Amino acid sequence: LLPHTTAEVxxxxxxxxxxxxxxxxxxxxxxxxxxxxxxxxxLVLSLARLSSIEEIDSLGGTVVVxxxxxxxxxxxxxxxxxxxxxxxxxxxxxCHLGGNAATNAGGTRVLRFGMMRESILGLEVVLAAGTIxxxxxxxxxxxxxxxxxxxFIGAEGTLGVITRLSLKLVPLPQSSCTCLCALPSFQAAATxxxxxxxxxxxxxxxxxxxDGYFTRAAESLSxxxxxxxxxxxxxxxxxxxxxxxxxxxxxxxxxxxxxDAGILQDALIPDSLSxxxxxxxxxxAASELMPGMRPFIAFDVSVPLSDMGTLVEQLTALLECNHxxxxxxxxxxxxxxxxxxxxGPYPDARQMDEVKRLVYEAxxxxxxxxxxETGIGSAKKPYLYLSRSPAEIELMRTLKLTLxxxxxxxxxxxxx
Amino acid sequence: LLPHTTAEVxxxxxxxxxxxxxxxxxxxxxxxxxxxxxxxxxLVLSLARLSSIEEIDSLGGTVVVxxxxxxxxxxxxxxxxxxxxxxxxxxxxxCHLGGNAATNAGGTRVLRFGMMRESILGLEVVLAAGTIxxxxxxxxxxxxxxxxxxxFIGAEGTLGVITRLSLKLVPLPQSSCTCLCALPSFQAAATxxxxxxxxxxxxxxxxxxxDGYFTRAAESLSxxxxxxxxxxxxxxxxxxxxxxxxxxxxxxxxxxxxxDAGILQDALIPDSLSxxxxxxxxxxAASELMPGMRPFIAFDVSVPLSDMGTLVEQLTALLECNHxxxxxxxxxxxxxxxxxxxxGPYPDARQMDEVKRLVYEAxxxxxxxxxxETGIGSAKKPYLYLSRSPAEIELMRTLKLTLxxxxxxxxxxxxx
Numbered sequence: 001l002l003p004h005t006t007a008e009v010x011x012x013x014x015x016x017x018x019x020x021x022x023x024x025x026x027x028x029x030x031x032x033x034x035x036x037x038x039x040x041x042x043l044v045l046s047l048a049r050l051s052s053i054e055e056i057d058s059l060g061g062t063v064v065v066x067x068x069x070x071x072x073x074x075x076x077x078x079x080x081x082x083x084x085x086x087x088x089x090x091x092x093x094x095c096h097l098g099g100n101a102a103t104n105a106g107g108t109r110v111l112r113f114g115m116m117r118e119s120i121l122g123l124e125v126v127l128a129a130g131t132i133x134x135x136x137x138x139x140x141x142x143x144x145x146x147x148x149x150x151x152f153i154g155a156e157g158t159l160g161v162i163t164r165l166s167l168k169l170v171p172l173p174q175s176s177c178t179c180l181c182a183l184p185s186f187q188a189a190a191t192x193x194x195x196x197x198x199x200x201x202x203x204x205x206x207x208x209x210x211d212g213y214f215t216r217a218a219e220s221l222s223x224x225x226x227x228x229x230x231x232x233x234x235x236x237x238x239x240x241x242x243x244x245x246x247x248x249x250x251x252x253x254x255x256x257x258x259x260d261a262g263i264l265q266d267a268l269i270p271d272s273l274s275x276x277x278x279x280x281x282x283x284x285a286a287s288e289l290m291p292g293m294r295p296f297i298a299f300d301v302s303v304p305l306s307d308m309g310t311l312v313e314q315l316t317a318l319l320e321c322n323h324x325x326x327x328x329x330x331x332x333x334x335x336x337x338x339x340x341x342x343x344g345p346y347p348d349a350r351q352m353d354e355v356k357r358l359v360y361e362a363x364x365x366x367x368x369x370x371x372x373e374t375g376i377g378s379a380k381k382p383y384l385y386l387s388r389s390p391a392e393i394e395l396m397r398t399l400k401l402t403l404x405x406x407x408x409x410x411x412x413x414x415x416x
Numbered sequence: 417l418l419p420h421t422t423a424e425v426x427x428x429x430x431x432x433x434x435x436x437x438x439x440x441x442x443x444x445x446x447x448x449x450x451x452x453x454x455x456x457x458x459l460v461l462s463l464a465r466l467s468s469i470e471e472i473d474s475l476g477g478t479v480v481v482x483x484x485x486x487x488x489x490x491x492x493x494x495x496x497x498x499x500x501x502x503x504x505x506x507x508x509x510x511c512h513l514g515g516n517a518a519t520n521a522g523g524t525r526v527l528r529f530g531m532m533r534e535s536i537l538g539l540e541v542v543l544a545a546g547t548i549x550x551x552x553x554x555x556x557x558x559x560x561x562x563x564x565x566x567x568f569i570g571a572e573g574t575l576g577v578i579t580r581l582s583l584k585l586v587p588l589p590q591s592s593c594t595c596l597c598a599l600p601s602f603q604a605a606a607t608x609x610x611x612x613x614x615x616x617x618x619x620x621x622x623x624x625x626x627d628g629y630f631t632r633a634a635e636s637l638s639x640x641x642x643x644x645x646x647x648x649x650x651x652x653x654x655x656x657x658x659x660x661x662x663x664x665x666x667x668x669x670x671x672x673x674x675x676d677a678g679i680l681q682d683a684l685i686p687d688s689l690s691x692x693x694x695x696x697x698x699x700x701a702a703s704e705l706m707p708g709m710r711p712f713i714a715f716d717v718s719v720p721l722s723d724m725g726t727l728v729e730q731l732t733a734l735l736e737c738n739h740x741x742x743x744x745x746x747x748x749x750x751x752x753x754x755x756x757x758x759x760g761p762y763p764d765a766r767q768m769d770e771v772k773r774l775v776y777e778a779x780x781x782x783x784x785x786x787x788x789e790t791g792i793g794s795a796k797k798p799y800l801y802l803s804r805s806p807a808e809i810e811l812m813r814t815l816k817l818t819l820x821x822x823x824x825x826x827x828x829x830x831x832x
Contacts, residue, residue, distance in 0.1 A: 057720065057721070057722050059606055059607075059610065059721055059722050060606075060720055060721030060722055060753065061610070061613075062720070082614070103559065104559050104563070106557055106559075110556070110557065114530070114534060115557060117563075118530060118534055131807055132807070133805075133807050133808065133811065134805060134807070135805075135808060137783070137785070138720045138783055139718035139719065139720055139753045139783075139784055139785055139788070140526070140718065140751075140752040140753050140754070141522055141526065141531065141718045141749075141752050141753065141754050141785065141788040141789050142718055142785035142787070142788065142803070143519065143520050143522075143570055143785070143787045143788060143789055143790065143791045143792070144785045144786055144787045144792060144796075144800060144803035144804055145570075145571075145792050145800060145803075145804055145808075145809075145812055145830045145831070146567070146569075146570050146571040146572075146574075146575070146812060146815070146830075147520070147533075147566070147569075147570055148808055148811055148812070150563070150566030150567070150569075151562070151566070151567070153562075153563075153566075154559055154561075154562050154563055155561075155562040156562075158562075159562070170613070171610070171613050171614035190475055190476075191475075194475065194477070194587070197477075197586070197587050198498070198587035198658060199658050199659070201617040201618040201657055202617040241617055242614060242615050243615070246666070250662070302555035302556065302557045302558055303555065304473065304476055304478070304554045304555055305473070305475055305476030306473050306475050306476055333557075336556040336557050337476065337555045337556050337557065338556070338557050367553070367554055367555075368555055369553070369555050369557070369558040369559070369560045370560050371558070371559045371560045372555070372557040372558065372559060373557050373559055374559065375559045376559070376560060376561050380560075384560060384561060387558070387560035387561075388560055388561055389549075389550060389551075391547055391548070391549045391550070392549060392551060392561075392564060393561075395549065395564055396561055396562060396564070398818060399562070399818075402814060402815075402818045414561045414562075415561070
């Protein structure tokens with residue numbers, strides 16, 4: 001079903017609730033946890049036709065949009081007005097803002113602007129029985145009782161269907177300044193991050209790539225390696241702001257100090273936009289590596305910074321020992337403690353499950369999360385207990401039963 | 417009761433739940449909405465003895481504290497390590513971090529760092545029947561199912577008792593750069609804010625004072641007026657960062673441009689820390705004005721920026737017309753759309769209620785919030801319906817009934 005209005009969504013859910021008919025909710029279909037895949041007997045409800053940008057306040061920097069607007073559509077409308085929505089991620093052309101909210105999307109600018117949650121001022125949500133909950137708050141601060149929007153952000157459509165959003169904007173940066181840093185160790189990368197947070201207020205992105213990933217990614221793009229030598233890790237650092245010359249001189253001064261302190265081994269500030277684009281292509285080359293690794297596993301986990309270096313070493317050793325002949329590539333958003341691991345091929349399903357258990361258990365042991373930014377859906381449901389205690393899972397179930405007593409919304413996702 | 421441990425809190429609540437005995441929960445007793453005032457027949461549970469800082473990760477910048485640690489105690493422990501907790505507010509020496517979480521505290525740096533909610537990684541909460549919910553997550557990104565912490569942040573102790581917190585830190589800034597701007601109109605102040613957000617990445621504070629407040633505040637402190645002329649509004653702007661000279665030159669360049677564009681009428685960058693301190697004293701002088709205004713009303717409301725200028729004009733006209741001979745002072749955190757109004761004296765309770773209704777209804781009409789940062793407690797409960805729809809209030813009641821079926825936790829606060 002492709003409703004055009006919130007009222008239609010409400011009528012659909014009312015009917016489904018009465019009939020006990022389960023509903024699979026779909027946005028831009030860019031999710032990575034399988035939550036939008038319909039299961040047997042489910043009606044499919046897509047928000048794709050709720051696609052209008054309703055209001056823009058270009059003095060205060062807020063916007064009201066319908067759930068089916070894509071991230072890219074919103075950015076295109078805002079740019080000429082000098083504003084920007086802070087979220088950015090690879091699926092920007094297809095992902096819906098409603099889906100971004102339902103999954104609390106992350107991306108490459110979380111370090112500066114936070115996750116989707118931090119940019120949401122208010123939501124309109126249709127509850128399982130059809131009640132429309134309009135909370136399209138447009139003020140930054142609202143402590144008039146608990147903020148109910150957070151019940152639905154990151155709940156992956158299991159507690160209600162998001163139909164409209166009120167969002168907080170940031171000024172559109174006029175320029176960016178990117179650099180690629182070569183680092184001798186994880187400890188050096190963590191120290192560089194800490195110092196960059198301290199000294200570079202315009203710091204927006206701090207992405208790391210371990211050497212294996214970096215080398216293979218550059219090869220797959222037929223790019224010349226930016227550095228002659230191999231280094232343990234590489235960090236792609238980006239500042240966003242208005243004053244390009246000022247940012248560049250600030251960045252150069254900072255890198256010089258880090259080099260003198262022995263934290264950095266080498267650094268490259270691109271001279272052109274196209275050179276900067278190549279650096280980003282390396283960071284985003286995971287999709288280039290995937291074809292040669294199928295069937296692969298793409299992990300998206302969070303780990304406390306103080307444990308991440310050791311964890312990567314341990315996992316590399318374990319994977320290379322138990323799963324020789326396969327590729328294991330580490331990279332991630334270091335600024336947010338978010339680690340990605342791409343590993344494969346695993347034609348054997350049992351072996352694939354073994355690797356998942358190995359990684360998720362290691363992450364659970366250091367108090368990390370089995371899902372940093374992609375959610376649980378159905379794909380990660382068997383491992384949820386590694387990141388959430390029995391009391392937490394029990395409370396998730398209680399909320400589900402309270403808000404959706406017949407369990408019609410995205411049934412069987414996250415918890416049963 | 418003054419428990420020393422989470423287990424003791426759990427045993428107390430278990431007994432109270434069994435007996436149906438209502439509990440008033442107390443932190444640092446700095447709340448402004450009356451939520452911590454015990455009502456007849458309530459047992460008082462204070463978190464004051466849960467006062468230890470348990471863990472500091474000075475690489476990743478996170479900390480685990482007990483709920484009764486004061487904001488100041490935490491800052492004092494962090495400063496020598498080069499870190500800071502981003503929240504700052506006048507009650508810093510007494511307020512508890514647990515209370516800051518329960519009320520989702522705001523303050524003067526929300527523009528840059530967000531409210532308390534944005535700095536919370538995880539909580540430990542004791543539920544009404546004594547269940548301990550430990551969610552002391554230490555990673556920035558965690559989308560392993562809905563984030564249950566947000567149920568308790570801003571719920572003012574009505575859904576559970578916060579006993580421990582895991583918090584996200586920011587690098588301690590080594591220097592600040594402050595200036596006072598004289599502005600011809602609200603529109604100019606809003607434009608200055610928009611441009612400052614665009615051009616000054618280290619912008620942390622943007623406080624405005626209308627002329628009436630500013631003049632009376634400077635008088636009350638026996639300070640010489642910083643500007644010879646009167647202006648419609650004044651903005652206290654502060655940048656925090658590491659490079660004092662760089663920030664100062666950036667700020668001077670920015671103010672020069674704003675002056676040329678006719679947005680600014682005058683600006684003062686203090687030459688000394690003591691001069692900067694005087695400017696902050698003016699901003700924080702509300703408590704100096706209060707004694708001469710008792711019984712006063714201190715409003716804390718949120719208003720969309722595009723409506724704030726007109727609203728202040730309307731309220732000033734209405735108050736001066738209907739309540740002549742009283743003082744009405746406007747100031748606030750413009751960067752967050754948060755307006756404060758101090759008005760009094762109202763010896764007549766009926767008149768006081770009239771003024772509350774007048775202000776809250778005006779705020780409700782523009783989609784603002786009757787509580788920006790101080791919460792609802794018991795003081796603002798009669799007006800909650802002006803900021804929240806019947807469906808929202810119904811859902812608040814449903815959550816309360818689900819999580820605290822006997823209604824023992826802060827009974828009668830926020831909603832019945």
